[in-house]
Amino acid sequence: MSFRGVSRPNASSGMGVADHSKNAFIELQRKKAHRYVIFKIDEKKKEVMVEKTGGPAESYEDFAASLPENDCRYAVYDFDFVTSENCQKSKIFFIAWSPSTSRIRAKMLYATSKERFRRELDGIHYEIQATDPTEMDLEIKPTCSPGLCTGSLCEQDKLPVT
Numbered sequence: 140m141s142f143r144g145v146s147r148p149n150a151s152s153g154m155g156v157a158d159h160s161k162n163a164f165i166e167l168q169r170k171k172a173h174r175y176v177i178f179k180i181d182e183k184k185k186e187v188m189v190e191k192t193g194g195p196a197e198s199y200e201d202f203a204a205s206l207p208e209n210d211c212r213y214a215v216y217d218f219d220f221v222t223s224e225n226c227q228k229s230k231i232f233f234i235a236w237s238p239s240t241s242r243i244r245a246k247m248l249y250a251t252s253k254e255r256f257r258r259e260l261d262g263i264h265y266e267i268q269a270t271d272p273t274e275m276d277l278e279i280k281p282t283c284s285p286g287l288c289t290g291s292l293c294e295q296d297k298l299p300v301t
């Protein structure tokens with residue numbers, strides 16, 4: 140059986156990814172049309188779909204407030220920052236939101252579908268698994284090993300060494 144507009148479901152979870160979900164991510168990544176996109180699994184359609192998008196002017200606090208207290212979600216957040224050399228940069232975070240108060244069935248469904256969905260989103264820089272807002276720290280750290288950076292800048296990322 141084939142569904143128009145949905146990629147083939149994952150054998151282990153049975154979840155497909157709606158084309159609209161992939162398109163919303165591309166709009167965030169390339170066009171900067173969104174600050175964030177929140178995705179939910181539609182169990183009846185067996186697909187990951189867009190639940191909400193945040194405009195480019197929305198803040199991280201707006202994003203965090205948009206996540207449900209008692210249910211799981213996937214999200215991507217476009218984090219803008221300025222390097223110590225005054226260069227504007229952007230990194231995209233994938234967040235697997237699974238609050239401890241959500242149903243066990245939802246936690247299992249989101250956990251088994253995560254890798255398949257994550258692979259559909261090409262261009263993610265960092266991944267976070269969070270059960271409450273305090274676990275969603277979007278701090279960018281240098282990726283090179285200690286000792287490889289000279290002075291106060293990481294040579295690879297051009298970010299301050301912490």
